Amino acid sequence: MEWSAIQNLIDPQLLIVVAVCWVIGYILKxxxxxxxxxxxxxxxxxxxxxxxxxxxxxxESILQGVLCGAVAVYGNQLVKQAVKGSQDE
Incomplete structure (x- = not known):
């Protein structure tokens, strides 16, 4: 699945929720x-x-909320793995 397909699944006005989820996850970590x-x-x-x-x-709101949380967690893991991969080289 391409990133653009995922972007089309989440309502653009909810990108702030993705950011909030990312921050909450960081704080909890x-x-x-x-x-x-x-x-x-x-x-x-x-x-x-x-x-x-x-x-x-x-x-639909529940599904959008699950997607926002999932994209936040997935995005965080992408960043962590990219940093880890660049340090291993």
Whole structure:
């Protein structure tokens, strides 16, 4: 799947939610008492709640929230792996 296809799945007005999810994930990662495995779920829940507050409660809003959280986590992993890959060379 191409990045442009993913961009078409998320409503452009919700890109701020992706950014907020990314920041929440970063903050949780820096918090010592938060296990890493819970961060993905927390970011997903924040994404769903934020989108539902913006667009109203519907199935589409829930799906958009899940996508926002998933793109934030995926984007974070892309950055981390790119940095790690450049350091290994």
């Amino acid at each position: 820096q918090t010592p008492r938060v296990p890493d495995w819970t961060i993905v779920y927390a970011v997903g829940i924040v994404g769903v709640i934020a989108v539902c507050l913006m667009l109203g409660w519907s199935v």
